[in-house]
Amino acid sequence: MKAVVMAGGEGSRLRPLTIRRPKPMVPIAGKPVMEHILNLLKRHGITEVVITVQYLASNIEDYFGNGSQFGMRITYSREDVPLGTAGSVKNAEDQLTEPFLVISGDALTDYNLTDIIKYHQEKKSLATLMLAHVHNPLEYGVIITNQDGHITEFLEKPSWGEVFSDTINTGIYVLDPKIFTYFEKNKQFDFSQELFPMMLRNGDPIYGYVAESGYWCDVGNLSEYMRANADVLQGRVEVEIPAKKLEGNIWCEEGVEIADDAQLIGPIYLAHDCRIKAGAIIHGPSTIGHYTIIDERAQVDRSIVWNNSYIGERAELRGALVGSSTGIKSKAVMFEGSVIGDNSIIQEGAIIQPNVKVWPDKEIEAGAVVNTSIIWGSQGR
Numbered sequence: 001m002k003a004v005v006m007a008g009g010e011g012s013r014l015r016p017l018t019i020r021r022p023k024p025m026v027p028i029a030g031k032p033v034m035e036h037i038l039n040l041l042k043r044h045g046i047t048e049v050v051i052t053v054q055y056l057a058s059n060i061e062d063y064f065g066n067g068s069q070f071g072m073r074i075t076y077s078r079e080d081v082p083l084g085t086a087g088s089v090k091n092a093e094d095q096l097t098e099p100f101l102v103i104s105g106d107a108l109t110d111y112n113l114t115d116i117i118k119y120h121q122e123k124k125s126l127a128t129l130m131l132a133h134v135h136n137p138l139e140y141g142v143i144i145t146n147q148d149g150h151i152t153e154f155l156e157k158p159s160w161g162e163v164f165s166d167t168i169n170t171g172i173y174v175l176d177p178k179i180f181t182y183f184e185k186n187k188q189f190d191f192s193q194e195l196f197p198m199m200l201r202n203g204d205p206i207y208g209y210v211a212e213s214g215y216w217c218d219v220g221n222l223s224e225y226m227r228a229n230a231d232v233l234q235g236r237v238e239v240e241i242p243a244k245k246l247e248g249n250i251w252c253e254e255g256v257e258i259a260d261d262a263q264l265i266g267p268i269y270l271a272h273d274c275r276i277k278a279g280a281i282i283h284g285p286s287t288i289g290h291y292t293i294i295d296e297r298a299q300v301d302r303s304i305v306w307n308n309s310y311i312g313e314r315a316e317l318r319g320a321l322v323g324s325s326t327g328i329k330s331k332a333v334m335f336e337g338s339v340i341g342d343n344s345i346i347q348e349g350a351i352i353q354p355n356v357k358v359w360p361d362k363e364i365e366a367g368a369v370v371n372t373s374i375i376w377g378s379q380g381r
Helices: 033-043 057-064 084-090 113-123 177-182 191-202 222-233
Strands: 002-006 048-053 073-078 100-104 107-109 127-133 141-145 151-156 167-175 206-210 216-218 244-246 250-252 263-265 268-270 281-283 286-288 299-301 316-318
Touching: 002 033, 002 084, 033 057, 033 100, 033 107, 048 057, 057 073, 084 191, 100 107, 100 113, 107 167, 107 222, 113 127, 113 167, 113 206, 127 141, 127 191, 141 206, 151 191, 151 206, 167 191, 167 216, 177 191, 191 206, 216 222, 222 268, 281 286, 286 299
Parallel strands: 002 048, 002 100, 048 073, 127 206, 250 268, 263 281, 268 286, 281 299, 299 316
Antiparallel strands: 100 167, 107 216, 127 167, 141 151, 141 167, 244 250
16 A cells, blocks of 8 residues: 655644754654654554655655655645645646555654555445544544444534534545545645545445554644654654663763763663763753763753754753754853744843744853744844
């Protein structure tokens, strides 16, 4: 069976992280989130993949290439303009002549894909949706099935007053190519908002398979991205981690330097060639990117720092996220939920208040207290 990996979204809720990279390329435990998805497909015997791309497509194509280095055969289907979930898959219709699996390239999961494929075949279904139970269904499509698994109700992103179930659509599907007869090529069309409700009205065989075990996280916003990183480090999701696990739940790639008196309280991920200097304190769950420096007596608490960045002496990160090639100078402080984009500089003693976002290429002056987000065309003082 082939798989289609949907990777065309902009990831606007993950800005400023996704201004220079597509959402499937944000890193989790040393790899882009989509690489974890490709590894999952391979574990279930799926090695032929079509990746749908649109936003910053070359970032994905350059990294994954033809798939040979990942033990897969990868082709790409480019959208000139966004076509919606179903529209993007229809672009690859010529390559999908048999039942195929669809999965998002920007969600993290270890679900048993073999089980849903088998279920789809047993039910002789046209469309089978992987479902999950969640505490807050408002951001997802809510679904009800009968005892046979046939979907009977479907509502995309309901309000609390409309919620009739805690069972939601995970965006993982097994589809028969006959579904392509429902809509035209090169027109915007959505699986959950248009195709599946249409099939439901027509009485077509559309089933839901509830995943009773396994992990799934839609890495759709900054808090979910932080949670997914933490869940990987805490062993809540089965993924391949390219690092050696040390005592204290510390994951280390090659070339890491840790000063003798640095304090590391796991879980922590240290990418290759990062340096943790004397007196630095890192509390997990935290991730430090490759070639990043945590300078003397700096404190990193429940934070993520991407590649080639610098955290200065006595600087403090508290539940914060720092992009690539960014400098946080000495005694600067970043509070809960703050995010600094790539190639930015936070000068000495500056304070970034909770939930403030700083776009790429910005400089915050020494001693500044930043209470509102710094976006295009503005500097912080």
